[in-house]
Amino acid sequence: MNAFVSVPLRRHDDDLERQAIYWLVKLQSQPDNFDLQKRCNAWRHERAEHEQAWQAVQQTSGLLRQNIARLPAEDKKTYVHALKYAGTNLERRKNMGRLAAFFLVAAPVGWFTERHLPWERWRADYATETGQQRDIELPDGTLLTLNTDSAVRVRFSELQRTVLLDRGEVFIRAAAGGSSSPQLPLRVLTDQGLMEAPRADFAVRLLPRQASSRLSVQDGTVRMFPGWRDSSITRTATLAQADSTWFITRSGVQRQGLANHGQGLDPFSWTSGIMVVDDMKLTDFLAEVSRYRPGYLGWDDDLVNVRVSGTYRLADTTRLLALLVEALPIEVVTRTALWAYVRRASK
Template identity: 35%
Template sequence: MAARDPGASVPVRAAVARQAVEWLVELQSGEAGDATRAAVQQWRAAHPEHERAWQHIAAVNARWRGAAVPSPLAHAVLLDTPAVPARPLPRRAAAKTVAALLCAGGGAWLAHQATPWREWRADARTGTGQRRTIVLADGSQVSLNSGSAVDVRFSAGERRLRLVSGDILVSTARDRAARPFIVATAEGELRPLGTRFAVRQHAGSSRVDVFEGAVAIRPRDAGQAPPRVLQAGQQARFSAAAVADTRPADGDSVAWADGMLVASGMRLADFLAELGRHRHGRLGCDAAVADLRVSGSYPLADTGRILDTLRATLPVEIHFITRYWVSVRPARR
């Protein structure tokens, strides 16, 4: 009897699907120890959605056992046993293998989860804790935050950048051929006018902060309505249908480009959500301390030190189940 995909009819959030793949790649990298394997098991047990994402990969692999699947991948997916290959599969190659298997599996589940697999295939991407800057053919610069991905498509008529996930900081260059520069997100398109700006892809919306020049926003489903133009110092979110009210641009939101996380009265839960983008595994926040406020500038090069600082300055304790499974909760009296 053919293996049945237990999660095929139940949607899984893109972020959870992405985590499942990251854990899988970590397991088969040849560097995973007992702590990593225990963290994977804890992640799977933490929520039924996690297990559905994991089981989908196992089901697809079971259907394709006849394909040339690297043995460490098969072991990691199906048996949850330590993979000890003679030559560990490089993580980039492993990611492509996983993406290929999932695409081969097809079905409704994958249709709902297209974003994670597009990330692995993007022209430029960053993993957890990575940041990079690329220079495009026209001289424009694009900085990618942790866990971000973009596709680049230059043609004779336009310069197009598609933000697949995460957030980017863009400084556009003048084009000799006067081609328009376009940044596409899931909700619409942006046309910068000689500018420096940031774009972040959220679930169901995009956010733009303009620091120099101006940016025209055209939501995907706005029809013939004129675009909304943001000037330097302005910020706005937009959905596929409309642009929200303009607010002041947040310069602190792009401190990551300088390797920093800057907070000014930020909720602890929101601060940890941002910090969690820069470290592997799960970083949780107990509801009892979620509304504590955090201020300061924190170097992202050492996320463990940031947690130590929180413990020293707030009434919280940092609870480590493993190195990859951390929660912040009220300090014991």
């Protein structure tokens, strides 16, 4: 069932910072492109806010370069120290986000950067580290549970109840609106879309590699609006009912079918500190485990045909891997406490 609704949305200043970062990185990669310089200057002079964002990003990137220059480049851990050092000279909530965002775009260092320099955590109102989960109660009684390595921002007022999911996954038990606006819906925003419900229990997870968000509804009904950033404020809603899972992209929504990734995973079991799976591909299972395990976890691609079922506790992933070795024809190779690789058992 579809319905037309009005969705008044306003872009946050973070968008201007991202635009400034985009121009800065483009100019650094093409220093002799005079047409690019002219277009950047035109953008800067288009609005006063553009120039302010440009100056802020310039200042942040300068501090970053100064501090990294003092450190041995071969030691990736030094990037963390550089970020912390530069952060002491900036307003933490506003500028650490810019600092890390610039670093991620301009100087990525693969897996280490993605796992250990997540700029979303620095600008978040609430965040978790790898392997950590956290419960938060919002002013209206809404309950949030953040999964591992997640970050959210919260915007609450008499006119809105909004949760912005910037990283990871969140389970939401949405309460009714306050006494002044009992019908005010709770909204969850991601880069791919908007989800809203007056009252419902549901989980939202970002899937960056698929450029999508996954919505799993446990109870109630959630309205979905894909691509809210890219088009008009009036659009058609798709309704997600209880016991359904959907994938949201900027161009549309699709209900999960039997062929979808993760079909054997209970999308709510993590809220109890466990992972419940039924006939799940081992490679998909290990990808889930890696979300809760600090360090690197890799595996052979030929394990894709191995299946796993059962209930596994997430608090101790080393023990979890040991249980897999007992049940399946696999072995785990470890080099350090933070490096593990799963492969077929040697004959």
